[in-house]
Amino acid sequence: MKELRLLVCSDIHGSEKALQTLSEAARSDDYDAVVTCGDFTTMGSTDFVRKFLASFDTRILAVPGNCDVPDTVSVLEGANASVHNAMADIEGWKFFGFGGGLPGNSGMPFEIEEDIMERSLRAVAVKEGIMVTHTPAYGMNDHGRFGGHTGSKGILRVAQEFVPVLAISGHIHEARGKVLTKDTTFVNPGAARNGCYASIVVGETVEVEFHDRK
Secondary structure (H helix, E strand, O other): OOOOOEEEEEOOOOOHHHHHHHHHHHHHHOOEEEEEOOOOOOOOOOOOHHHHOOOOOOEEEEOOOOOOOOOOHHHHHHHOEEEOOOEEEEEEEEEEEEOOOOOOOOOOEEEEOHHHHHHHHHHOOOOOOEEEEEHHHHHEEEEEEEEEEOHHHHHHHHHHOOOOOEEOOOOOHHOOEEEOOOEEEEOOOHHHHOEEEEEEOOOOOOOEEEOOOO
């Protein structure tokens, strides 16, 4: 299959500066797709999501985050950008995903019980694909500000079963980085609202470069 070059981002949280940074980055390099792991806004309307989608000439694939309103899904679907509870193909590479966050104490608009998240993700998963979630897999770039793991054991089980070559997530702003297992590279690109994103090349190997623009 063709080597893919991806611009990967997450947690924009309505930042116009972040959108400018990402759109400029997409224009400056030859990316095959922009992959976004959710939290376009913080309980905002879908207007910013539409603006985000209109700001790129490159193919966009995305899932919603826990801070996004549920209508975000239909907006992404209308733009042929959703991999939430869905699968997409780019140059033979199979992307699959599921967005939202686990239930918490903050009452975010897009929270999903873990058993539903796991079951839904497994239903669209493909072997050796590229997994896109907002919530990280348990133990994979998931240490929050107070320490301890905050990821999903259900997502981890799906990753262990289907062995994606690349698993991308966001949500935990403090847990930017990559974790390598025997067969999967797990990546959190960092919060775009803080100027963070990543370039990932997927081919014979997976190469990750982190970027910071303040």
